Structures are given as structure tokens and as C-alpha cells.
Amino acid sequence: RLPNDAPIFHPDGTRRLVIQAVDQLRPDGVEVIRLAASDGRVEPADILAALQREGFHTLLVEGGGFTISRFIDAGLLDRLHIAIAPVLIGAGQQGITMPSPPDTLAEAMRPTTTAFSVGSDVVFDCELPR
Structure with missing residues (x-):
């Protein structure tokens, strides 16, 4: 596209x-x-x-929720950065939706996370298990 x-x-x-x-x-x-x-x-x-x-050993995946969720589901991401901004849009694309979600909240992935303030935004640096 x-x-x-x-x-x-x-x-x-x-x-x-x-x-x-x-x-x-x-x-x-x-x-x-x-x-x-x-x-x-x-x-x-x-x-x-x-x-x-092709010789690449490090990859930055900059994509929407669908693309990112497929890389997470495949166990191919080491880190995930999520930025939250105080902007109310009210419509648009849904965020990260896992292709194979857990059956219960207890089974959900809970990455080690550090939060950073960037102006009025908050960025979460999540270390993902592989």
C-alpha cells in the first residue's frame, strides 16, 4: 500500500x-x-x-496496533514502547489487540515496565519476555 x-x-x-x-x-x-x-x-x-x-541484526518495528501485536504474539519483540498522550480523539483504529489473547487476566503478559514523562505524555518502556 x-x-x-x-x-x-x-x-x-x-x-x-x-x-x-x-x-x-x-x-x-x-x-x-x-x-x-x-x-x-x-x-x-x-x-x-x-x-x-540481508545483514540486519537489530530491527525497530514502528507500526500500528495490528502489526505490533503480531510481532508480540510471535515472540519476536524484546522491547515495546507505548506512548500515552492526553488527547481525546473519540474514534479511530483500535490499539494493540493480540491475535492469540490469554483466556484469563491472570495469564496476561505483564512485562517489566519503566514509565517516563515526556511533557504531558507518558512513555512506557516494556521489556518483553521471549
Whole structure:
């Protein structure tokens, strides 16, 4: 869904790489890793394996609740940063929703967490079990 005129594709001297499940040409200089999708989704483990083959050893996943929850569910995140801002929107996308939620609250993941104030926002740094 990322359009070819997205700013992230503009050449700036850094390596530009996109992982996609569709045949779509990208701008010159952009490397494409094509992975198979299941139900329109690429598995987080497949993404991580492909990036490791390219020499990446650390990955920052900046995504919405759906993307992040799939990486958590797959046990592939070490840390999770959650920012809470005092802004009342009233509608929009739902937050993190686990694909395989626990049956009881007692079984829920309870990461070791440190909270930081950033102006009027609060950022939670959560260390996730693997």
C-alpha cells in the first residue's frame, strides 16, 4: 500500500529496502524483498529471517496496533514502547489487540515496565519476555 512517491523512497544516501507480498515495481535504488503472504499478511518470523539474511541484526518495528501485536504474539519483540498522550480523539483504529489473547487476566503478559514523562505524555518502556 505504500505509494512509490512516499518520502521514505526518496534517495538520501541510505539503503532503502521494502518487504512486500505483491509484484510492484519500486523506484530505482530501492531493494525489494518479496515474501509470501497468508491471508494477505506476511508472517513476522519471515520478515525477521529475510532481514537477517540481508545483514540486519537489530530491527525497530514502528507500526500500528495490528502489526505490533503480531510481532508480540510471535515472540519476536524484546522491547515495546507505548506512548500515552492526553488527547481525546473519540474514534479511530483500535490499539494493540493480540491475535492469540490469554483466556484469563491472570495469564496476561505483564512485562517489566519503566514509565517516563515526556511533557504531558507518558512513555512506557516494556521489556518483553521471549
